[in-house]
Amino acid sequence: MNKHLNKSNQNADKLYNKILFLSRNNFFYTKISLKDTFQNRISLIFLHISFLFVKKKESTSDSTYKNLFQKLFDHTFDKIELNMREIGYGDVVVNKNMKFLVKNFYNILLNCEKYTKENDKNKKLFLYKYLEKNDVKENNTLDLIAYFDKYNFFCLDLSQDSVLKGELNFITN
Secondary structure (H helix, E strand, O other), rough: OHHHHHHHHHHHHHHHHHHHEEEEEEEEHHHHHHHHHOOHHHHHHHHHHHHHHHHHHOOOOOOHHHHHHHHHHHHHOOOOOHHHHHHOOHHHHHHHHHHHHHHHHHHHHHHHHHHHOOOOHHHHHHHHHOOOOOOOOOHHHHHHHHHHHHHHHHHHHHHHHHHHHOOOOOOOO
């Protein structure tokens, strides 16, 4: 049992690191002109994770799968809390921010569940509700929507086995 839990922790960590890598893609900060802020990075992490969670919800009720996603959720918020403390935030600020971030995560998750049914205008409103740009150019917006459209379909096509192994080999270009 303990060996299984360690493997689940490793796969959740592997999945988190791949999501972190995707969220730090220069594409967001150069081509899309998002502001390179702590909040934007967290929102990008939440967006990437939420599309995976939508995949989980649509695919199975397997307890191993549920366990991995719970570990991913816990690991993500543990890392965010640790980062806030490293920046120098105190206990009161961290607790207040964590409540805000959990609420934001669930709002993003709810919007990601209906993402494929939305038109481009609603997708734009959704994405820019959580992401702050340096400048607003329509072609940048279309590129951002195209990125998350592609990522959403990638997540929906992932096999359960690849997710359980922590494999998230999304090619951004």
